[in-house]
Structures are given as structure tokens and as C-alpha cells.
Amino acid sequence: MGKIYMTACMKGGCAKTVTTYNLAYSLKELGKKVLCVDFDSQANLSTCFGVENPAAVPVTIGHLMMAQIDDDELPGFKEYIRSRNGVDFISSSMMLSAVDAKLRLEMGAEKMLSEILEPLRDRYDAIIIDTAPTLGALNINALAAADEVIITVNPQLLAMMGLQDFIKTVKKIRTRVNDRLSVAGILLTMCDARTNLCKVITEQVRDTFEGQIRIFESWIPNTVKVGESVYYSEPLIEYAPESNATKAYKNLAKELINYEG
Numbered sequence: 688m689g690k691i692y693m694t695a696c697m698k699g700g701c702a703k704t705v706t707t708y709n710l711a712y713s714l715k716e717l718g719k720k721v722l723c724v725d726f727d728s729q730a731n732l733s734t735c736f737g738v739e740n741p742a743a744v745p746v747t748i749g750h751l752m753m754a755q756i757d758d759d760e761l762p763g764f765k766e767y768i769r770s771r772n773g774v775d776f777i778s779s780s781m782m783l784s785a786v787d788a789k790l791r792l793e794m795g796a797e798k799m800l801s802e803i804l805e806p807l808r809d810r811y812d813a814i815i816i817d818t819a820p821t822l823g824a825l826n827i828n829a830l831a832a833a834d835e836v837i838i839t840v841n842p843q844l845l846a847m848m849g850l851q852d853f854i855k856t857v858k859k860i861r862t863r864v865n866d867r868l869s870v871a872g873i874l875l876t877m878c879d880a881r882t883n884l885c886k887v888i889t890e891q892v893r894d895t896f897e898g899q900i901r902i903f904e905s906w907i908p909n910t911v912k913v914g915e916s917v918y919y920s921e922p923l924i925e926y927a928p929e930s931n932a933t934k935a936y937k938n939l940a941k942e943l944i945n946y947e948g
């Protein structure tokens with residue numbers, strides 16, 4: 688039975704999408720079968736997977752959510768799961784923002800994404816949901832569907848702010864909606880080793896969360912290779928196999944798996 692992960696951070700630009708994408712390929716390299724779900728209407732993850740025009744994809748996660756809300760039958764897996772270099776994905780598009788608006792008018796609609804993903808659990812070792820930096824109805828759905836949250840923190844963005852509130856929300860969702868939910872850990876991303884900031888923020892994160900939430904040993908260095916690999920729609924493992932960021936994402940995948948025992 689596969690695990691459902693969600694990458695999250697309440698700030699934009701904390702490398703959620705880059706982490707989802709590269710973690711997926713690192714897990715694949717360890718022999719895992721992985722599905723990525725783009726759950727952000729910006730569709731950045733879909734672009735990483737080479738989707739040039741997300742609006743032209745016939746069945747996106749937005750369509751599936753609409754069908755689920757309307758109690759319509761979902762199409763077959765083959766109509767919405769695509770594959771690129773050994774990793775499967777479900778695209779997103781702007782349509783997801785219409786879903787967001789619709790969800791707010793529905794009662795008890797926290798489990799829509801969960802209901803879409805549960806039938807897929809048996810087919811994968813890991814399902815990773817990439818989310819937007821907001822705490823609206825969509826992310827409540829993602830938290831209701833996930834087993835584990837990977838919180839990305841970008842030290843350059845005063846990323847500690849808002850973290851406590853988010854962790855509180857995770858606890859609320861666990862007691863009210865999804866008792867399987869836990870925080871897998873905090874991942875420091877876009878760290879610039881030349882500055883002291885990464886060290887300072889890491890210590891601050893440790894002081895605050897030690898004994899409470901795991902902080903991954905792996906941290907992701909800031910490197911131009913990331914932007915380049917996204918531009919070429921290639922995972923780091925293929926675009927820059929020797930890059931330190933590639934190694935960091937490989938280690939992160941191992942940490943996640945070992946953690947699970």
C-alpha cells in the first residue's frame with residue numbers, strides 16, 4: 688500500500704514544486720513506483736513534466752475534483768494519468784481555481800481529493816501532492832488526503848513565519864478529518880552555503896521544533912542547475928547528475944524510505 692505525501696509551505700517560492708518533482712525521480716531511482724499530483728492551479732509541476740499548454744489537457748485534477756464534487760463517475764485512470772521517464776503524474780490547470788471557489792460553497796467536501804486518490808494507492812509506492820502556498824479549501828483537501836506532510840522552508844524568505852500556524856492546522860486536520868496525518872519533516876531548501884543565514888535558520892528551526900518535528904538531515908543547496916533543469920523540463924537526476932542538489936534530493940528520498948523502515 689502506497690503512502691501519500693504532500694509538499695507544503697504557506698509561503699510562495701519555498702521549492703515545493705521543485706521538491707515534489709525531484710523527490711519523485713529520486714524515489715523512482717530507488718525502485719519505487721511514484722505518482723505526482725499537481726494540485727496548484729499555477730500548474731508549475733505540470734510544466735516540469737513537459738506539459739506545454741496545461742489548459743489543453745483534456746482531464747486534469749480540476750476535472751476530477753469537479754466530477755467528484757458533483758458525484759459524477761470518474762474517467763478511467765488512463766485518461767488522466769500520464770507518464771514521463773518512469774514517473775506518473777496528473778496535470779493541473781487554471782480550472783482548479785474554479786474548484787477552489789466551488790469547494791467553499793459545498794459542505795463536508797474535505798475528502799474529495801482523498802476519494803480520488805485512495806483507489807490509486809495500491810498502484811504506487813508513493814503519491815506526492817504538490818500544493819499552492821495558501822491555506823484554502825484545496826489545501827484542506829490535500830491535508831485530508833495525505834499521510835505525511837513534507838514542509839519546505841526557504842531560509843531566505845523568513846520562512847519560519849507562519850510555520851507554527853501551519854503546524855497547528857495539521858493538528859486540527861488530524862483530530863477532525865484525517866487521523867493518519869503526520870508531519871514527515873521539515874526540509875530546508877535553497878540554502879546558500881556561502882552565507883551564514885542557512886546555519887542560523889537551521890539552528891532556529893532546530894531550537895523550535897527539536898523533539899517535536901523531524902528536521903531532515905538533507906538540505907537542498909541553492910544552485911542555478913535547479914532553474915535550468917526546470918526550464919528544460921528535466922529532473923536534476925538527468926540534467927545534472929553530479930550536482931549537489933541532485934545528491935541532496937537522492938539523500939532525502941533515502942531518509943524518507945529509511946524513516947519508514
Ligand SMILES: Nc1ncnc2c1ncn2[C@@H]1O[C@H](COP(=O)(O)OP(=O)(O)OP(=O)(O)O)[C@@H](O)[C@H]1O
Binds near residue numbers: 698700
Ligand atoms: N535549490 C534551488 N536552487 C536554486 N533555485 C531553486 C532551488 N529550488 C527552487 N528554486 C527556484 O525557486 C523558484 C521557486 O521554486 P518552486 O516553484 O519549486 O517553489 P514553490 O514553493 O513551488 O512556489 P509556489 O509557492 O509559487 O508554488 C523556482 O524558480 C525554482 O527554479
Ligand SMILES: [Mg+2]
Binds near residue numbers: 703732817818819
Ligand atoms: Mg509550486
